[in-house]
Amino acid sequence: MRLEGKVAIVTGAARGIGRGIAQRLAEEGAKIVIADILTAEAEETAQLIQRQGGQALSLTVDVTIKHLVDEMVQHTLQTYGQLDILVNNAGVMGRKHLVDITEDEWDRMVDVNMKGVFLASQAAVRHFLQEGVSGKIINIASVEAEIAFPDQVHYAASKAGVAMLTKAMAYDLGPLGINVNAVGPGTVDSHGRLAQDPERLLRYHALIPKKRVAVPRDIASAVTFLASDDADYITGHILYVDGGMLTH
Numbered sequence: 001m002r003l004e005g006k007v008a009i010v011t012g013a014a015r016g017i018g019r020g021i022a023q024r025l026a027e028e029g030a031k032i033v034i035a036d037i038l039t040a041e042a043e044e045t046a047q048l049i050q051r052q053g054g055q056a057l058s059l060t061v062d063v064t065i066k067h068l069v070d071e072m073v074q075h076t077l078q079t080y081g082q083l084d085i086l087v088n089n090a091g092v093m094g095r096k097h098l099v100d101i102t103e104d105e106w107d108r109m110v111d112v113n114m115k116g117v118f119l120a121s122q123a124a125v126r127h128f129l130q131e132g133v134s135g136k137i138i139n140i141a142s143v144e145a146e147i148a149f150p151d152q153v154h155y156a157a158s159k160a161g162v163a164m165l166t167k168a169m170a171y172d173l174g175p176l177g178i179n180v181n182a183v184g185p186g187t188v189d190s191h192g193r194l195a196q197d198p199e200r201l202l203r204y205h206a207l208i209p210k211k212r213v214a215v216p217r218d219i220a221s222a223v224t225f226l227a228s229d230d231a232d233y234i235t236g237h238i239l240y241v242d243g244g245m246l247t248h
Ligand SMILES: NC(=O)c1ccc[n+]([C@@H]2O[C@H](COP(=O)([O-])OP(=O)(O)OC[C@H]3O[C@@H](n4cnc5c(N)ncnc54)[C@H](O)[C@@H]3O)[C@@H](O)[C@H]2O)c1
Pocket: 011, 012, 013, 014, 015, 016, 017, 018, 035, 036, 037, 038, 061, 062, 063, 064, 089, 090, 091, 092, 093, 112, 116, 140, 141, 142, 143, 184, 185, 186, 187, 188, 189, 190
């Protein structure tokens, strides 16, 4: 119970990696706010946590809309009376050749993946500073902040932005007692679909020294560590959880 007495917001926790993070933080004793555009699935995550004996609340939030993000923090404070941890996990992915990416697709990618991190962090940090909270922010980046894969220029650029946003926020917020780190997943079987596609799995295994793709719990374990007191002296770090993908 490393997070007993803490309150965490996890964005994009209606499904996939975010759901895994929310469940894992709840197992460690944190009360969880699940913020996502998918209302029904977000509520499902909350109920899963409640059935496991945890406390969770689901909110419908689009992280690109400032007043909804500000309300997310207010709602958290009204419900649980505090906020200690923010996990910026909400993200969109997409594969398209550079010449086919529309302006709207570029804008959405950058808005959700980068502006969403900025808006939620700003709202949380205002609260941390007001109440003197030594808050923890954990952003979900990607190995694509470091290496390119085909047809993902907009995604890769947005995740490189998340990596630098992490370092720049850590620099500014370190003196104020707030830690900002990122977890950079490699390939994650977010919904269990990859496990059913042996040919695709083999193609991924060729890139991964550990010879398996990640599951949401692998990412959640790293987030839990960075959210805990064990990581008090770690800030501005991007922890790649990639089975060794970035070794070559
Ligand atoms: N799956 C992978 O292999 C992988 C690898 C590296 C990084 N990541 C990152 O991990 C995070 C989670 O990915 P996932 O695989 O679970 O994907 P996913 O699509 O299953 O989950 C993303 C969640 O974010 C939510 N979301 C999207 N736009 C939103 C918005 N505007 N406001 C609020 N919520 C929004 C979605 O509704 C969804 O619940 C993303 O940031 C992704 O870029 C994933």
